[in-house]
Amino acid sequence: MNIEMIRAAAQRIKGHAHVTPLLSSPFLDKIAGRRVLVKAECLQHTGSFKFRGGRAAVSALSDAQLMNGVIAYSSGNHAQGVALAAKEHGAPAVIVMPSDAPKIKVNNTRALGAEVILYDRATEDRDAIGQRIASARGLTLIRPYDEPEVIAGQGTVGLEIASQATALGVTEADVVVCCGGGGLTSGIALALAADAPKMRVHPAEPADFDDVTRSLAAGKIVSNARLSGSICDAIVTPQPGNLTFPIMQAHCGAGVVATDEDCLRAMGLAFERLKIVVEPGGAVALAAALFYPEQFTGDTVIAVTTGGNVDSATFIRALETL
Amino acid sequence: MNIEMIRAAAQRIKGHAHVTPLLSSPFLDKIAGRRVLVKAECLQHTGSFKFRGGRAAVSALSDAQLMNGVIAYSSGNHAQGVALAAKEHGAPAVIVMPSDAPKIKVNNTRALGAEVILYDRATEDRDAIGQRIASARGLTLIRPYDEPEVIAGQGTVGLEIASQATALGVTEADVVVCCGGGGLTSGIALALAADAPKMRVHPAEPADFDDVTRSLAAGKIVSNARLSGSICDAIVTPQPGNLTFPIMQAHCGAGVVATDEDCLRAMGLAFERLKIVVEPGGAVALAAALFYPEQFTGDTVIAVTTGGNVDSATFIRALETL
Numbered sequence: 001m002n003i004e005m006i007r008a009a010a011q012r013i014k015g016h017a018h019v020t021p022l023l024s025s026p027f028l029d030k031i032a033g034r035r036v037l038v039k040a041e042c043l044q045h046t047g048s049f050k051f052r053g054g055r056a057a058v059s060a061l062s063d064a065q066l067m068n069g070v071i072a073y074s075s076g077n078h079a080q081g082v083a084l085a086a087k088e089h090g091a092p093a094v095i096v097m098p099s100d101a102p103k104i105k106v107n108n109t110r111a112l113g114a115e116v117i118l119y120d121r122a123t124e125d126r127d128a129i130g131q132r133i134a135s136a137r138g139l140t141l142i143r144p145y146d147e148p149e150v151i152a153g154q155g156t157v158g159l160e161i162a163s164q165a166t167a168l169g170v171t172e173a174d175v176v177v178c179c180g181g182g183g184l185t186s187g188i189a190l191a192l193a194a195d196a197p198k199m200r201v202h203p204a205e206p207a208d209f210d211d212v213t214r215s216l217a218a219g220k221i222v223s224n225a226r227l228s229g230s231i232c233d234a235i236v237t238p239q240p241g242n243l244t245f246p247i248m249q250a251h252c253g254a255g256v257v258a259t260d261e262d263c264l265r266a267m268g269l270a271f272e273r274l275k276i277v278v279e280p281g282g283a284v285a286l287a288a289a290l291f292y293p294e295q296f297t298g299d300t301v302i303a304v305t306t307g308g309n310v311d312s313a314t315f316i317r318a319l320e321t322l
Numbered sequence: 323m324n325i326e327m328i329r330a331a332a333q334r335i336k337g338h339a340h341v342t343p344l345l346s347s348p349f350l351d352k353i354a355g356r357r358v359l360v361k362a363e364c365l366q367h368t369g370s371f372k373f374r375g376g377r378a379a380v381s382a383l384s385d386a387q388l389m390n391g392v393i394a395y396s397s398g399n400h401a402q403g404v405a406l407a408a409k410e411h412g413a414p415a416v417i418v419m420p421s422d423a424p425k426i427k428v429n430n431t432r433a434l435g436a437e438v439i440l441y442d443r444a445t446e447d448r449d450a451i452g453q454r455i456a457s458a459r460g461l462t463l464i465r466p467y468d469e470p471e472v473i474a475g476q477g478t479v480g481l482e483i484a485s486q487a488t489a490l491g492v493t494e495a496d497v498v499v500c501c502g503g504g505g506l507t508s509g510i511a512l513a514l515a516a517d518a519p520k521m522r523v524h525p526a527e528p529a530d531f532d533d534v535t536r537s538l539a540a541g542k543i544v545s546n547a548r549l550s551g552s553i554c555d556a557i558v559t560p561q562p563g564n565l566t567f568p569i570m571q572a573h574c575g576a577g578v579v580a581t582d583e584d585c586l587r588a589m590g591l592a593f594e595r596l597k598i599v600v601e602p603g604g605a606v607a608l609a610a611a612l613f614y615p616e617q618f619t620g621d622t623v624i625a626v627t628t629g630g631n632v633d634s635a636t637f638i639r640a641l642e643t644l
């Protein structure tokens with residue numbers, strides 16, 4: 001992995017992925033006690049940053065690979081990102097999804113033309129299922145985070161943060177990124193190390209599902225004790241990736257955590273002050289920025305709101321915190 | 323009014339106003355039966371396009387005028403736009419607001435440092451109140467739409483639509499704009515006449531409050547029969563402006579209308595598919611684009627979602643339409 005791969009991915013997705021805005025509100029600044037900038041990746045195609053990695057990976061394939069098709073496993077956002085990218089390239093897509101994924105994510109993935117295969121996340125191994133089907137059908141497996149072209153695609157968020165923040169006169173900041181397996185976090189960290197080296201990246205995770213935070217503290221990969229029980233379903237993963245963890249070790253500051261309740265409050269404030277829809281797992285970085293200011297040292301914090309695929313019932317819970 | 327004033331306003335607000343994204347979803351395209359692009363002005367500072375006009379007008383004032391301060395009357399969005407622009411220039415601001423304006427808009431306007439004076443919209447004339455206080459206190463009155471620099475500021479939305487759509491290969495489209503007094507609609511129409519002359523602008527209004535649509539059809543200014551009773555409060559005005567109407571006559575196609583219920587459905591779809599928060603009056607253009615496709619003829623419709631300042635209770639009504 002290197003910065004050139006990220007710049008090449010940026011060229012390939014240009015005009016296809018949105019350059020998402022860097023939003024702000026004086027009301028949020030007041031809550032956090034410092035300037036807060038929000039990189040609104042929930043506005044990306046398919047409602048999350050995952051389209052960048054999907055598009056970057058699919059667009060790197062050969063014509064023969066595209067004709068055979070691709071396969072991905074995902075709790076939902078990577079599924080939609082890969083499905084849309086495959087559709088745009090005319091490539092068949094198979095998506096392996098947990099049977100307890102939000103129905104809207106399953107339906108959206110099917111509506112984007114993909115074949116969906118469900119599995120039980122408590123008893124089955126999604127990587128093994130993905131590899132088995134990939135080899136049986138000759139599909140190219142696009143992993144959700146431990147995949148160089150996916151990390152490169154997600155890293156384009158970092159290139160945009162560097163250029164958009166610089167345009168506002170901000171070159172030093174704590175950059176807080178909602179973190180599951182670490183594809184987005186490591187990609188952003190690599191991009192900022194090159195383009196905005198005074199920015200410090202912090203992975204943000206739900207309390208009790210803080211494998212990356214604990215792994216960084218321990219200096220080695222450690223796992224979550226369990227994989228269900230958080231409303232931040234989109235970013236609950238067993239442990240940091242083998243590719244992503246060393247990058248985060250080299251380039252990231254300490255991880256930060258926020259509770260499910262904090263995420264709902266951050267979603268409510270994002271509705272009220274920024275007019276964006278954020279899902280629980282996409283709000284954990286903003287929650288940390290707003291409600292745990294003592295974890296940061298600089299004048300500015302940049303929080304990436306990574307996704308907006310949330311059902312009405314959960315969103316109403318967030319509105320009720322206002 | 324001319325295109326040079328809009329380009330000059332664009333220079334003055336550059337780096338202060340957001341270049342809002344042009345969003346899309348294959349799911350919305352399917353509903354409308356054609357390509358739908360959404361200019362998400364609800365993501366603008368203060369939650370509506372009104373910041374552009376406020377900033378353009380305030381930034382055109384002399385130092386002496388800024389020191390004396392500004393006054394505006396508004397149901398809420400223009401209030402916040404002018405208040406923030408004044409604050410950024412260190413100028414005092416007085417805002418005259420109807421006593422039945424949504425509480426969040428009154429509170430936000432005060433929180434932005436403005437002095438708020440309430441009036442009864444059924445019995446008092448806001449323009450008379452504004453002019454009286456302006457001359458008593460030496461303030462500069464910034465009207466919400468019949469004000470050249472305000473129209474110029476709103477017209478910057480049109481410059482962005484032309485350049486963003488062209489980047490997507492779209493040069494012909496029906497451009498649907500939520501319309502109250504016509505400041506935004508006339509500004510966009512002027513900008514597109516210069517930069518994208520194959521685009522046709524259509525004002526969009528709530529059913530039963532369609533003064534602009536009827537005025538365009540009649541060839542002269544006609545008024546609304548009443549001024550309350552729509553959830554689209556932000557865009558209910560007595561009649562088109564004296565400055566804005568001739569511009570709309572010269573450059574706009576027929577007006578389109580949608581019901582309050584259509585607006586709620588469009589807000590729900592904007593939540594689900596675009597991850598943006600739109601207020602009822604900001605959703606009428608999208609509602610027309612999605613649910614009244616027979617009013618348009620081209621392959622692409624561009625809907626401007628003009629604001630996102632909506633309370634939780636109304637937003638929950640929109641979610642319940644999903």
